Amino acid sequence: MNNGLAGTTLRINLSTGEIHRFPTDEELFRRWHGGRGVIAKILYDEVPRNADPLGPENIFIVNVGIMSGCYIPAGSKTEFGSISPLTNGHGDSNMGGHFGPMLKFAGYDMIIFSGVSPKPIFLYVDNDAVELRDASQYWGFGSLDCEEQLKKDLGEDFEIVTIGPAGENGVLFSCITHDFGRQAGRTGQGAVMGSKKLKAIAVRGNRSIRVHDLESLEKQVTGIIQRTKEHPNMEPWQKYGTSFFIRWSNDNAVLPAYNFQTTYYEDVGKIDGDQLIEQCLITHKACFGCWMNCGKYTKAVIEGKPVVHLEGPEYETGATCGSNLGMKDINHVAYINWMLDNLGMDSMSGGGVTAFAMECFEKKFITKEDLEGFTLKWGSVDDVEHFLDMVAHKRGIGEWFAGGSKRAAEKIGQGSEKFAMQVKGQEMSGYDGRWAPGMLLSYMTADIGAHHNRSWTITVDMAEGRESVEGRAKIVVYLQHIRPLFDTWCICRLFWGELDISPEEIVESLNHITGWEVTVDESLRTSEMIWNLTRCHYLERNRENGRLFDYPPSRSWEDKIPSGPGKGKGVTLEQVEKMLDEYYEARGWDKNGNPTREVLTDLGLDFAGDNLEKIGLLGKPTPGGIPPVRGEKYKPKAF
Amino acid sequence: MRIKVNRDNCTGCRLCLQICAIEHFFEINPKKAALRIEAKFPDPGKFRPFVCTQCGKCAEVCPEDAVYQNEAGGYIVDQEKCTNCGDCVVACPVGVICQHPDLGYVIKCDFCMECTRICNTKALVEWKRKPVTAKKEA
C-alpha cells in the first residue's frame, strides 16, 4: 500500500487463540479517518448492546491510524478503544510514545481482540511472527516493572504496552502504560485488557511505511520543523512541559483543591513546575518524531521510601493528585504518580477517586476501621499509598472505589453523590468549571464522561465573561469536532494548539501520505459523524434519554467557590439547564439530548437513526429545523 | 568534520533515525539508519546517541576492500563491492553499522550531517575542525 497504512489488520480471538490476518480496509479508514473513527464504527457494528464491558463479547481495539509513524510532527499516537466499563458507552483513549509507529513498522495498522483468554497471555509481534505467549510469570507485576522485565527477556528494541495489577483485578479506571511513563489513561481500557487476561503487547518491526508522495511530505514537514524551532513557545515547552500551568490555573481559580471543594491552593508553590524541574527532573523525553519533548522523566525521593522513576507529573496529574489531594511536596505528588502508573490506574481518575474518598473520610462516611487501620487525610502520601493499594487489589472497601467515585457514592450514600466529581462515571480532569461555564459544559457533554481532551474553553470563558453562559454551546460543539480529530489522525494535538500548525497543513500532510484529496471541512464533518455515532451507541446501551446523563454533580451548582480569586463565584442550575438546551440545539438534537433524524440523515447515519427509533430514543423533530452547520469556531474579540 | 554528541541533550525522539533513512533510502524506516539511540530506563533514565566516529575499523576488517576513504577522510562503503558479510558490523566499536533484510550491503554513515540539522536539542551537532589562526602561524 502506498497510503501510509502498513497493510494488515489482525483479528485475534483470545478464547480460541486463533489469529487471522486481513488486508487493512482502506475504504473504512477513508470514511472514518482511522484511529478513533474506525474504532467507533467497529464497536458500533460488532459489540452486542447488552455486552458486559468486562466480558467476552466486548472488543478491544488497538489502532494506529493513518498518520502515526509517517514523519509527521509528533506522529506517535496509538488509539485504544472498547466499550468503557466506566461509562458503559463507546470508550477510547490515546497514548503517545513509540508503540504505534513500531506496530506499523512491523506491518500492522490495527489489532482487534475478541473473547477472553483462558490464562494470562501477552501478544508477541516481530514482523510476520505473531504469537500469543504465556504471561503467567508476569501476572501480578506492576506495569512499569513488567515492561522492564519484558525488555530484558525479549530485547531492548521492543516497544511494549502493559497493564498493572489494577487492570488484572478489574479496577474500572485502569490504564495502559508504555515507555516507562506514557499512558492511555482514560475510560478504563486497562480493565478491558485485564478482563481478557491480556497482560501486554510487545512489538518489533523493521519494515518501511510507504506513502503516496514522500518528496512533498518531506519538504513540507522539514519546513515545519525549521519554522517551529523559531516559535516563541518552543523553548519553554521543551524545558518545562505542561507542569508550569498549575500556577496559572491557581491564579485564575480553576485549579481543583481538596476534591474540588475550592479552586485556590495556598501551597501551589510546593508542587508547581519550578519544583518539578529543580527537585525531580532527570531527562527531557520525547515521543516518536516529536521535537518538542514535553515529557519530563523524573525521580521521587522521599525519606524512608525507595527512590522511584517516572514520567511526570504532567499538569493533569499535578492538579488531580497534587492540589486536589492537599499534597505539599512535589516528591509526594511524583510518588503518587508513580504508584498509579505502576499499579496501572489512570492518574486523573485515580486522583479524583482518592480525593472523593478523602472527603468521605473527612466527613466520617468511612473510618479507620474501613481502611485497615489507616487514615485518609489530606496531604498524607502514606495514607494515599495504602488506599491505592487497597483499590488496586480490591481489598475490603477498596472494591467500592475500584468502580470509580460514582459507584462508590452509590454504595456510601449519605449525599456523597454531590461531591463525586464525575460525569457518566468518569472523573473530571484538572480544571474546575464553576467559574468557567464553557469548561463545565465541556465536561457535561463529552462522549466519554468528564474529560477536557474533547473541549477546553477556559480562555474563551475568560474572554467572554466567566459568569455568563452566552454562546458557549456552539464553541464547545466546534471544539468537540476539531480536537478529537487528532485522536482520529493519531497525531499529537499540541503542535496545533501550541505551535501554530494549522489544520490545513495537517490535512495537506494527510493528502501527501494517502493520495486522497481530503479537506478540513470534510475532516470536521467526519468528526461530527463520529461524535453522533458514539452518542447513538451510548443511548442504545443505556436506554434512556441522553439528557439524563449530561449533568455534573450537584456541587457544581450548589457550592459556590469558598476561597481565592473565585470566591463566591459559581454557576446556577438554571445556567446548567440553559447550557444544555443551547448545546442540544447547536447539535441538532432534541431537548432530551437525543439526535434527530434530520441531523443523522445529514451525516449519513440513518442506520443509527433506525436503531434509535426502534427503542423510542430517536430525537423529536426540532421546530425550525437543525442548524445547517453545527458548531462555530471562536472568534476572539478585542480586549 | 565530525558529529559531536551531547548525550545529555538526547530526548529519544528518533528524528535523526527517520531523516537518515529518508535521505539515503527515500523510505520511512528508522531501522535503515546509520546511527542508533540507546535508552536506559527506568534507571538511570537517559538516552545516548551512538554515531560513526570514522575510526576506520570497518575498513581494516573488510575482506573485500569495500570500505574506502573519501577526500574528506570519511569511510564510505562501496555498495557494489560489499557482500554483506557483516564483519564490519561486528568490528564497529560503537555498533552503528547495520544490516537490513531488504539490502545486499551494509548501512554506514556517510557524514551527510542531516541528523545534526534536524536535531532540535543539540544532541547531535556538526563539528568542524577549527582552522589554524594567522597569529599562531606567525
Next chain:
Amino acid sequence: MVIFLKAGSELRDRLKPDIDFYTRRIETEQGKTIKEILADIGINPGLVAFIYTSGKVKGLHYIPSNGQTITLQPPVSGG
C-alpha cells in the same frame, strides 16, 4: 523605556507584531509589571500563563528592564 514582547498562537493575533512575525516593540514606563503592560496594550493578562525571558520562567508580576525580550506563554489546552 523599550521592551520586546513575543508571542505565537492566538496571543500573537492580539499582540499585533511589528518587528518580525512574532515580536512587537513596546514603549513603556520603568517599573511597570508585565501584567500592567499587557493591560495597557489591550491584552487580557489572564490569557498569559507565564512569561519566559533569558531562559527562565517568570510570573506576570515580573518587572522588565530596558531592551529586554519577553515571550508570552499562553495556557496549555490540556494533555
